[in-house]
Amino acid sequence: MASQPMTSPQPDSVQFEAAAPRVTLRNHFAHPYDSAIAAARTCYAPRIIGPEEVTDKQRLQIGAATFFGGHHTVYQHAHFEFGLENVSRQFVWSFLHAHPFYNSEQQSQRYVRLTHALAYLPPEAPGFGAAEREIYERAVARAWGYYRELTTLLQGDARAILSDIWHIGPISHPKRVQKVDPVRPPRRGRDDHGAYAERYRVAQALAHGGGIGYAGRGASRNR
Secondary structure: OOOOOOOOOOHHHOOEEEOOOEEEEEEEOOOHHHHHHHHHHHOOOOOOOOHHHOOHHHHHHHHHHHHHOOOHHHHHOOOEEEEEEOOOHHHHHHOHHHOOOOOOOOOOOOOOOOOOEEEOOOOOEOOEOHHHHHHHHHHHHHHHHHHHHHHHHHHHHHHHHHHHHOOOOOOOOHHHHHHHOOOOOOOOOOOOHHHHHHHHHHHHHHHOOOOOOOOOOOOOOOO
């Protein structure tokens, strides 16, 4: 494994971006309250009651009776899907994951390339003024700097491990090689430069509707 010492990054050289949390409602039940009342009625009916059958009187009486009576399971039928942006992983872990019916998918830090430090910035409050904000921002920038440096130190080991897992070898297809190293251009052998040049030239011609002359053995004709 890498054994190079890490150096303290300079926070002032790290681009830091703070943004307010953004919540977007993506999907929801069309009639969540009526669905809850219909579920409550179904408990005492010989058939399944639909939300379109709920009346104003039932909304008032059954709604109050079930809620204040502690029969809250009927209100858990409705689900809402939200898109959350600019929230911390601490918020997801400590608040959202504490809800028994919460389920989420979050952006992976393993597969999504992060180009700059993006973090939640708490609003100004007693105990968090300009001085505290400066400490906070510098801490985020320093952590980001270490993250980037650690990524660089581990690149060689990560590529070696992935190459072993995915059986990358000298004759592996270029697209397979790029799965391990997306930054590096496809590996080319000593004799296949002409093949790549040809593919590039023909692809460019096809993209522009033709206009290339080629006469070679085994070449396809225009139809």
